Amino acid sequence: MVFAEVRSDPINAAGLLAKVGADEDGVALLFIGVVRDHAEGRRVEGMRYDVYAEMATEVLHKIALEASERLGTDRIAVVHRFGELEIGDVSVGIAVSSPHRAEAYGASRYMIEEIKRRLPVWKKEHYADGVSEWVEGTTPPGTGLDGSTHALPLADEGLA
Amino acid sequence: MSVLVRTLFFAAYRDRFGVSELSVDLPRGSTVADLVAELRGRGAPFDVLPEEPAVAVNQIYSFLDEPLMKGDEVAFIPPVAGG
Numbered sequence: 001m002v003f004a005e006v007r008s009d010p011i012n013a014a015g016l017l018a019k020v021g022a023d024e025d026g027v028a029l030l031f032i033g034v035v036r037d038h039a040e041g042r043r044v045e046g047m048r049y050d051v052y053a054e055m056a057t058e059v060l061h062k063i064a065l066e067a068s069e070r071l072g073t074d075r076i077a078v079v080h081r082f083g084e085l086e087i088g089d090v091s092v093g094i095a096v097s098s099p100h101r102a103e104a105y106g107a108s109r110y111m112i113e114e115i116k117r118r119l120p121v122w123k124k125e126h127y128a129d130g131v132s133e134w135v136e137g138t139t140p141p142g143t144g145l146d147g148s149t150h151a152l153p154l155a156d157e158g159l160a
Numbered sequence: 161m162s163v164l165v166r167t168l169f170f171a172a173y174r175d176r177f178g179v180s181e182l183s184v185d186l187p188r189g190s191t192v193a194d195l196v197a198e199l200r201g202r203g204a205p206f207d208v209l210p211e212e213p214a215v216a217v218n219q220i221y222s223f224l225d226e227p228l229m230k231g232d233e234v235a236f237i238p239p240v241a242g243g
Contacts, residue, residue, distance in 0.1 A: 033243050049194055049242075050171045052235055054220035080242060112243060120172035120216065120235070121242035134172045137239030142221030143214040 004061040004078040006051050006121075011079050019077035020097040026080045026113035029104040031112060033092035041133070043128035049091065051082035052120035063114045071107040078111055080121060091123075107142055116123040117141065161188040161215050165228050168235040186228060187204065191226040192217065195234060209236065 003019050017030045041110050060078055068074045075097040085091055094111050098104040115121075118140040126132045139145050167182045174180050186194060192215050199206045214237040216228050220238070228234065 003185055026181065050174075052168070052170055052216070052237070057217055059218060094223065116241075116243045118221070118240060119242040120170070120237055122195075123241050124171070124239060134175075134238070135241045137241035139214050139239050140221055143237070144223040145212060145214055 001076075002058065002061065002064045002074055004064045004079070006053055006060060006082055008081065008083040009108075011081055011093045013090060013093050016077050016079060016093045016095045019076040020095045021145055022075055022097060023060070025073075025075060025097040027053045027104045028095065028097040028100045029101075031092075031094040031108045033112070035087050035089045035091055037087045040124055042125075044125050045099050045128055046084065046085070046086050046126045048124045048126070048132075049080075049082040050083050050122045050124070051080070053082070056080065056120050059119050062118070063111055066087040066114070067096075067110045070110060071098070071103040071136055073103050073107060076107060076111075080115065080119060082121065115138045123147045161232065162186060162191060163188055163228055163230050163232075165230075165232045165234055166196065167199070168233065170235065170238060171210070172238045173236050176208055178205070190228050192222060192226045192228065192234060195228065196224065212241070213237070 001032045013032050014025055038086050064076045064078050068076055077095040079093045094105045096104045096110050117138055124132050163186045165184055167184055169177050169180055175185050213238055216235045216237055218233050
């Protein structure tokens with residue numbers, strides 16, 4: 001079972017963790033990304049995530065399937081939020097379970113890196129001085145513009 | 161014969177253009193690059209679109225030489241920043 005969704009409602013981290021797990025698994029790992037109160041020296045009071053919802057759902061599901069194939073566990077649940085978020089809100093949640101820790105850490109790391117690389121999501125930070133700005137992002141692969149066509153080499157990082 | 165495509169703008173593009181969606185009529189045989197040229201040729205505010213923007217055609221990241229068909233959905237993708 002691989003579960004992936006983008007949503008505007010708050011992410012229930014415990015609920016995400018409850019979606020994974022099996023008798024053969026000795027490890028369950030939960031990663032959450034949280035909105036923090038600063039960015040490059042500026043005070044942040046909140047942010048807005050914009051999303052290309054139909055495509056993001058597909059891409060997120062694909063990322064989860066890739067992680068599943070690479071790391072050999074299909075107990076994966078990943079959710080990305082969009083809309084207005086406050087400091088401390090969960091923007092992304094990734095739950096993985098596997099027989100041993102290496103696969104879970106590998107799958108979790110692979111997914112967050114790929115989300116940052118190619119999920120069609122954008123964030124606009126709201127600063128304390130009243131200004132809001134779109135955060136500078138990454139040109140996704142597959143568009144012929146960034147020169148890279150290959151996913152993160154997990155084996156080289158000792159994560160696989 | 162012409163080809164009507166649906167273009168989508170997100171994040172910074174949407175803010176700059178003031179619209180999230182636009183239907184554009186193109187000559188048959190046009191590519192994504194032709195669509196970009198057509199939009200940039202309209203002048204402000206569309207001239208802030210890069211000459212080589214990242215795009216997704218029918219929700220798949222695509223190159224600029226991708227041919228366009230009637231009814232295609234072309235999304236202009238500013239640099240992504242999820243997580």
